[in-house]
Amino acid sequence: xxxxxxxxxLLAGVIAVxxxxxxxxxxxxxxxxxxxxxxxxxxEIERYRQALGDGNPAxxxxxRGEDLWKQKRGPKNVSLEQCDLGxxxxxxxxxxxxxxxxxxxxxxxxxxxxxxxxxxxxxQGFSYIEAKKNPFGGPDNKSSMEALVAxxxxxxxxxxxxxxxxxxxxxxxxxxGKKMFFHRGGxxxxxxxxxxxxxxxxxxxxxxxxLLKQDQAQRAYTTWPAYRVSQGETRSFQxxxxxxxxxxxxxxxxxxxxxxxxxxxFLAKNANGGVMNAPAIKR
Amino acid sequence: xxxxxxxxxxxxxDKVDVRVLMAHEMETGQRKxxxxxxxxxxxxxxxxxxxxxKTVLSAQWGPAISKNPTLSFKFSGAKVGDKVIVSxxxxxxxxxxxxxxxxxxS
Numbered sequence: 529x530x531x532x533x534x535x536x537x538l539l540a541g542v543i544a545v546x547x548x549x550x551x552x553x554x555x556x557x558x559x560x561x562x563x564x565x566x567x568x569x570x571x572e573i574e575r576y577r578q579a580l581g582d583g584n585p586a587x588x589x590x591x592r593g594e595d596l597w598k599q600k601r602g603p604k605n606v607s608l609e610q611c612d613l614g615x616x617x618x619x620x621x622x623x624x625x626x627x628x629x630x631x632x633x634x635x636x637x638x639x640x641x642x643x644x645x646x647x648x649x650x651x652q653g654f655s656y657i658e659a660k661k662n663p664f665g666g667p668d669n670k671s672s673m674e675a676l677v678a679x680x681x682x683x684x685x686x687x688x689x690x691x692x693x694x695x696x697x698x699x700x701x702x703x704x705g706k707k708m709f710f711h712r713g714g715x716x717x718x719x720x721x722x723x724x725x726x727x728x729x730x731x732x733x734x735x736x737x738x739l740l741k742q743d744q745a746q747r748a749y750t751t752w753p754a755y756r757v758s759q760g761e762t763r764s765f766q767x768x769x770x771x772x773x774x775x776x777x778x779x780x781x782x783x784x785x786x787x788x789x790x791x792x793x794f795l796a797k798n799a800n801g802g803v804m805n806a807p808a809i810k811r
Numbered sequence: 812x813x814x815x816x817x818x819x820x821x822x823x824x825d826k827v828d829v830r831v832l833m834a835h836e837m838e839t840g841q842r843k844x845x846x847x848x849x850x851x852x853x854x855x856x857x858x859x860x861x862x863x864x865k866t867v868l869s870a871q872w873g874p875a876i877s878k879n880p881t882l883s884f885k886f887s888g889a890k891v892g893d894k895v896i897v898s899x900x901x902x903x904x905x906x907x908x909x910x911x912x913x914x915x916x917s
Contacts, residue, residue: 587817588834640876668834669848760878 562617569733577809586678586755586807596672602652611647613640613680619803624684625804627791630695637701639792641766642784644676663783664767667760672751677764681753684804689750691797698793701786705794708787709739718776720791734811739795746802747796754808762807765792818911820847820895829860829868831882831897839874855899858882862889862896862913896908904908 557583565647597608597620612631613623628639634646641663648659665671693702710732712719723729769788775780781788814834816851830876833855854876867886889895891913894903898908 583830583832583883585832585834585879585881587832588814590880591817594813755878 551789559756563809568776580809584755584809586762589678590674590682591677598674601699602654604653606651608647620680620683622684622687625680625687625690628789630697637697637787645784660783665761674764675763677753678762680766681806688803689799691800701790704790708791714777745798749799751806753806753807754810755803756810815846816909821916822891822913826885826887829884833880837876837878855901858899860897866894878913883913891912
């Protein structure tokens with residue numbers, strides 16, 4: 529998308545004849561892609577995704593996350609098994625479908641990642657800084673957070689998204705998230721809705737979901753967290769938002785910040801009724 | 812230490828359907844890090860699968876195999892409850908062996 533914008537700007541500067549030729553070539557490429565060529569590509573990509581899904585390495589993260597959940601860790605040397613993820617202490621199954629949610633004990637609206645941070649602080653005695661230290665893994669750097677997220681989200685597979693959003697703070701977060709979704713800013717004057725507010729948009733070959741359409745919003749939300757083949761990592765929803773912000777050239781989205789949770793609230797609630805199928809696998 | 816493998820072995824008719832997911836970096840030796848230095852190659856070189864003391868699969872792998880690889884194959888001559896033992900060795904000499912019992916299809 530950036531390349532396209534850049535080339536448009538460059539085009540504006542060159543002579544008219546050249547601009548017309550290039551434009552017509554671009555138009556031809558466009559039409560062949562949107563016709564049967566595009567369908568064929570989409571079908572093949574779908575087939576590729578299914579083939580990948582057969583041996584989804586996210587399972588390795590789920591297994592590691594389950595171990596971490598049950599392991600005694602932190603200064604207090606306790607496991608996370610008594611952590612209340614929204615359905616009561618220790619209830620993992622289905623917890624992902626009700627998040628984000630307002631919690632009495634912390635007095636905050638929390639998504640899964642921020643809730644895990646809260647539990648690591650309250651139960652295990654970690655400091656906030658310690659608990660938030662390594663949100664996203666990389667080569668030679670395994671993230672406990674991403675493993676825990678993979679395990680907990682995986683325990684909601686096959687269950688329907690059911691975010692309440694009725695509590696006053698939850699309502700406030702939803703409205704804030706909605707505002708952020710449409711807010712334009714940054715060097716490119718982008719908003720989330722620039723790419724995700726219309727149907728049929730794509731970045732190179734990646735079809736972008738229109739998050740204002742219920743079925744597409746459900747499909748998008750219920751397939752995160754996901755194993756990203758190109759990165760060899762299982763990524764959380766916090767990572768997804770973080771990277772969207774980076775691509776928009778927005779200020780860095782702080783891990784588990786109010787802004788990130790508000791946007792998650794907006795997207796999660798819009799996906800209500802969708803059946804969880806995560807950790808999924810993405811290109 | 813590498814993470815355990817995930818092994819699934821299901822008896823379908825007279826054939827056992829085996830799926831193995833391995834946690835490994837599988838560095839090709841072709842990439843450079845942020846400082847411009849070549850990241851040394853680190854990949855699984857040999858994979859052996861045995862069942863009841865017999866080798867049912869033996870493979871030599873190279874750097875073209877993906878990160879966190881998945882291996883899937885079939886063999887015959889085993890029954891539910893028999894153990895499938897998978898081991899790999901990488902080019903740095905690291906080894907890992909995991910096993911799983913053959914199960915009936917669910």
